[in-house]
Amino acid sequence: MKNLILMGSFAMGLMLMPAKGEEHTALGKQMESMNNAFKAFRRETDPVKGATQAREAQQAALKCAAEIPEMVEQMPDGPEKIKASLEYRKMMGKLFVTLCEVEDAFLVGNTAEVAKIVDSLKEMKKAGHDKFIEKEKE
DSSP: OHHHHHHHHHHHHHHHSOOTTOSOOHHHHHHHHHHHHHHHHTTOOOHHHHHHHHHHHHHHHHHHHTSOOHHHHTSOSSHHHHHHHHHHHHHHHHHHHHHHHHHHHHHTTOHHHHHHHHHHHHHHHHHHHHHHSOOOOO
16 A cells, blocks of 8 residues: 555656756746747737737747757857857747737738738747757657
8 A cells, every 4th residue: 555655646746847848947937928928819819919919929039038048058168059049049039020020910900910920930939949959868
C-alpha cells in the first residue's frame, strides 16, 4: 500500500512540474500572454474586442523583444551570440508590426484580412520557435 501511495505521489509531482523550456521566465510569461491574446483574437468577430486583443499581443511582443531567449543566453560570448540576439530582436520587431496590421484590419472591419494575417502569424511563430527554442534530445 505504501508503494502505491508513493508511486501516486511521484506521478502527481511529475504532472505538476513544468516541461523543459517552459519555466516561468520573464520571456516565458510574456510569450504566454501574447499567445493567449493571439488565441483570443484569431476567432474574434467583434472589431473592438479584436483590436484590443491585438494591442495586448503587441505589448507582450514589445516586452519579449527586450528579453533574450535562453538558447541565445547560453551561447558563448562572441559574434555568433550577438548575431543570434539581433536576429531574435528583428523577428520580434516584424511580429510587432504584423500584430499592428491585425489591429488595423479589425479597426476597418476586415475580418478576411485578419484571417490571412493570422495564418502568417502561425508561420512566424513556428519559424521563431524552430530557431530559438532548443529541441529536446531523444
